[in-house]
Amino acid sequence: MANLKTLLPSNSFRVEPGDRLAVAFSGGLDSTVLLHSMVAAYGHEHVIALHVHHGLQAVAKDWVAHCARIAQDYDIEFDSRSIAWQEDVNTLNNIEARARAVRYDALVEMCQTHQIHHLLIAHHQDDQAETVLLQLFRGAGIQGLSAMPMQKEIASGNVSIWRPFLHLTRAELEAYARFYQLEWIEDPSNQDEEFTRNFIRQRIMPLVEEIQPQFRSNLARSAQHFSRAQRLLDQLADSDLKEMSEALGLKLKPLLALRTKDMDRASNALRRWLALQGVLMPSEERLNAWWLDMERLKDVDDQRLAWAHDGKLLRLWRQHLTIVDSEMQGQWVFQAINDPLAGYGLSNADYEGALTDGLIQECARSGGEKIRIAPKTPRKILKNLFQEMAVPPWLRTAPLLMLGSEVLAVAGVGMNLDLCVDNGKRWVAHFEPIEKKSK
Secondary structure (H helix, E strand, O other): OOOHHHHOOOOOOOOOOOOOEEEEOOOOHHHHHHHHHHHHHHOHHHEEEEEEEOOOOHHHHHHHHHHHHHHHHOOOEEEEEEOOOOOOHHHOOOHHHHHHHHHHHHHHHHHHHOOOOEEEOOOOHHHHHHHHHHHHHOOOOHHHHOOOOOEEEEHHHOEEEEOOOOOOOHHHHHHHHHHOOOOOOOOHHHHOOOOHHHHHHHHHHHHHHHHOOOHHHHHHHHHHHHHHHHHHHHHHHHHHHOOOEEOOEEEHHHHHHHHHHOHHHHHHHHHHHHHHOOOOOOOHHHHHHHHHHHHOOOOOOOOOOEEEEOOEEEEEEOOEEEEEEOOOOEEEEEEEEOOOOOOOEEEHHHHHHHHHHOOEEEEOOOOOOEEOOOOOOOOEEHHHHHHHOOOOHHHOOOOEEEEOOEEEEEOOOEEOHHHOEOOOOEEEEEEEEOOOOOO
16 A cells, blocks of 8 residues: 655755755646655645646646645645747647656746745656667667656756656556546546657556566666766766867867777767757767767868757867757847956946947947057958957857947957947947757
8 A cells, every 4th residue: 555655755856945846737647646755744835846848738727726726725826827829839840758858947937936945746667668668779878777766856947856656566556546636637648659758658667567576666676777887977078078178168179089089988088078068969960970070070170060960069269079959049148347457448428328328239340340449459351350350250240239320249259449438437239149949
């Protein structure tokens, strides 16, 4: 018989007393059990239920109301988000992965809104076994076979994702739900065997269980072994990257030298670097094509090398591999300064007057523009300044900031001193690139 104690989180789950916990609550069996057990273990005042409506099924609109009602019954806070798809979802490839990605983005955004740092997901041992099998069928490497970690940090949102039920089977969760007479939703799409994961769950896992009843725990244990091996590979990669990683990017010469010495070790370092940049892993075929392109370079200063991947561009710039958005996006931002040592800026009177008259505008380069960026120096053409200051090509496409017909500021270069002062309250303009989210 299931009881509360058996469904407490595994020993790996650690939070500080009094911390608020967010539960990803779909309304299904797994998340309902997770929500119920967390409220029982930590108290209703420390738990919030977060729901994401994908908009992929007509019936799903009723699930929001169901989840809100359950949260009210448990006397806990509830929040939800609805996904507005820009594309026709019926024509999307790999809709499962796309829906999963937007779901996590929405969950993390809600955690930030409520200032919560612990997000709990109800994945269990059966899910882990399915993931390992799915990755095996895809020919995944060690990282893929590590499956789902117990805990993962989302740096951009300062959120930790926890999966406290990875040590429990779905049968144990169902027994718990029956014992406490919990109410949950059955998602009809879980029976659709056109989805590979559902086919594994419905057809393959029952057959494997006939010959190996303990295969779920065995596969989960294998995932832990793979995870430990991946940590060692990451440590090796971090050691290799120490000598080749800089703010500008990944130094090409030492990377190619490592490739000559040990091909596998170089690929491991490159994969690790891509992961640290938040870029999805390329396929083995694509990675090998990149290596071939780099090895064919006659001159490591050749700046024409560029690969499109995961909505971004990997580019060669000044003997470094860099990752930039495929399209430059950003905005000009003004910052007020009063410090006499802080340099030049647009005077407060000129700034306020320009705003009132609508004189501050963005404008694309037309060629031949000149500005003066240092005292007692002549005005220079932007093209020459870009070269002197080593401004990357992708930043040169950023719009100019104009004050009437005069150039006020240039991204990567600075302010036009002909329009600025170095005392009193003044305003400095900065161009801040905006990260473009991959679809």
